[in-house]
Amino acid sequence: MWSPAPPALPTSHSLARGECTINASSSPPAVELAGITKRFPGVVANHDIHLSVRKGTVHAIVGENGAGKSTLMKILYGMQKPDEGTIAVDGREVSFSDPGDAIARGIGMVHQHFMLADNLTVAENTVLGSEKLYGIGARARARIKEISEAYGLGIRPDALVEDLGVADRQRVEILKVLYRGARTLILDEPTAVLVPQEVEALFDNLRELKAEGLTVIFISHKLGEVLSVADDITVIRRGTTVASVDPADVTAKQLAELMVGSELPSPQTGESTVTDTPMLRVENLTLTEHDAVDGARTVLDGITFTIRKGEVLGLAGVEGNGQTELIEALVGIRHADGGTITLGDEDITSWPTRRRREGGVGYIPEDRHRHGLLLESPLWENRILGHVTEAPNSRGPWLDIKAARADTERIVVDYDVRTPGIDVTAASLSGGNQQKLIVGREMSHDPRLLIAAHPTRGVDVGAQAQIWDQIRAARREGLAVLLISADLDELIGLSDTLRVMYRGRLVADADPATITPEALGSAMTGAASGHLEDGPHGSSAAGRGEDRDGGEER
Known part of the structure; x- marks a missing residue:
């Protein structure tokens, strides 16, 4: 079914560890990495990595956060240089000093966080930095249209990027790398912000790219998607390649076991803990x-809902429909123009952010780098963030550094934050360990309300399971949770109540015990409203028990 890694590659034409060897007369791999090792102070990110990607295929790379996937892709894209090992493109050994070298050899990368200028058109974004290729006029526009039609991207060159949804923005990023002549595309977590219909459209695009002879390296934590789109899968664990898998011969459960040594976690919650x-x-x-330019624009329009003790209210919506503004209004970063916010029996509408935090509002931000961490500060300082005036971080008017450090040590153990120590910077941790630190920090203050925005975005199945367990445990103790997530299985599995947000309004509600991801995704695009009926394929939450509360607000 899968094969373990042999000790070394026998020739420059062999596939990744555990795969068969290509004859020298065969077409060389699109990309081949041999013996890649990369060290950072106190950490070996990659150790003797071997990877071979066949031309005209979708090759998935999976592994835990901190397994070394991102470092490996940065090496392949010229953002970092390996300490040891070789890179071959189309059978020729190469050395990249920067991404420009990689682009020149036909390698392009679409990052998880899009790199587009909102106030420019699609054509302007595409041409930016590559004006020498086709100029900035008619030739460039003609080339953009040609690429868009050839690969089924459906891109309008004159559209403003700020008017595009996330799926279209992603296609613009793909268009940009194709415009620069890429024959091998690296896609980093490409489905993280897409609804199911958009994921299918993306996969259609990938199949079109493959049919035209292009090669795709696909990095994802969503194992079901990996199995549906990949031709080959390479598993990385603790910095080295451990297996190569044929998707036809492995299940998501087995793939998870290869990645982390445990079963694929499920967000499903069996018992209801909702109170009155x-x-x-x-x-x-x-x-x-x-x-x-545009004048006044309503971003929140008459939002009304209630979350009870022991309840998880899941909020579904395509990004950009008001979820961020709602979170910021609840946390106190923005002050609403109208309406009221009541926490327990206190009106907190006019409270500043610090008072809300001290009053029991926990917050897992949607962008951990921008709003959750000081990346260049040590872990113990990051443990204090947002809770400067609260124990154990302070004693009276003074910071209690000793107590804060001791509690950081406790969080590292309790939440399995994998780190050499609490004095390393937050930037040195993998994304999943950064997220576990944030979750540990917020849960350590016994919040009454937890606002969890994409709490498992970009984390592996092991970290995902731990975060879900922490939320479920706190829910049993009476925690009220507002859960915002682009992972519809996570929303449906964890939530007691589901609401759909579209263009700043709550437009639909659903029973998480019966709704399907497809039906929920349809409502997220504005195609359905009101109470969403059961999906056509039956319950998407089977086995969670029949004592769950339904989706109606009380």
């Missing part, structure tokens, strides 16, 4: 943004 005691009441919340 309201913890958060939001009534008729409105927020208007003022723009010098």
Whole structure:
């Protein structure tokens, strides 16, 4: 079914460890990495990595956070240089000093966080930095249209990027690398922000790319998607390649076991813990943004909902439909134009952020780098963030550094934050370990309300399971949770109540015990509203028990 890694590659034409050997007369791999090792102070990120990617295939790379996937791709894209090992493209050994060298050899990368200028058109974004290729006029536009039609991208060159949804923005990123002549595309977590229909459209694009002879390296934590789209899968664990897998011969459960040594976790929650005691009441919340160009724009329009103690309210929606503004209004970063926010029996509408935090509002931000961490500060300083005035971080008006350090040590153990120590910077941790540190910090203050925005985005199945367990355990103790996630299985599995947000309004609700991801995704695009009925394929949450509360607000 899968094969373990042999001790070394026998020739420059062999496939990744555990695969068969290509004859010298065969077409060389699109990309071949041999013996790649990369060390950082105190950490070996990659150790003797072997990877071979066949031309015209989708090759998936899976592994835990911290397994070395991102470092390996940065090496392949010229962002970092390996300490040992070789890179071959089309059978020729190469050395990359920067991404420009990689692009010149036909390798392009689409990062998880898009790198587009919102105030420019698709054509302007595409041409930017590559004006020498086709100029900036008619030739460039003609080339953009040619690529878009050839690969089924459906891109409008004159569209403003700020008017595009996340799926279209992703296609623009793919267009950019194809415009620069890429024949091998690296896609880093490409489905993280897409609804199911958009994922299928992306996979159709990938199949079109493959049919035209292009090669795709696909990095993802969503194992079901990997199995559906990949031709080959390489598993990386603890910095080295451990197996090569034929997707036809392995299940998601077996793939998870290869990655982390345990079964694929499930977000499903069996028992209801919902009480009749309201913890958060939001009534008729409105927020208007003022723009010098477009004038006033309503981003929150009469938002009303209640979350009770022991309840997880899941909020579904394509990004950009008001979820971020709602979170910021609840945390106190923005002040709403109208409506009220009540926590317990206190009106907190006018409270500043610090008072809300001290009052029991926990917050897992959607962007851990921008809003959750000081990347260049040590872990113990990051443990203090957002809770400067609370024990154990302070004693009276003074910071209690000794107590904060001791509690950071506890969080590292309790939440399995894998780190050499608490004095290393947050930037030195993998994304999953950064996220576990944030979750540990927020849960350590016994919040009454937890706002969890994409709590498992970009983390592996092991970290995902631990975060889900922490949320479920706190829910049993009476925690009220507002869960915002692009992972519809996570939303459906963890939530007691589901609401759908579209263009700043709550437009639909659903029973998580019966709704399917497809039906929920349809409502997220504005195609359905009101109470969503059971999906056509039966319950998507089977086995979670029949004592769950339904999706109606009380």
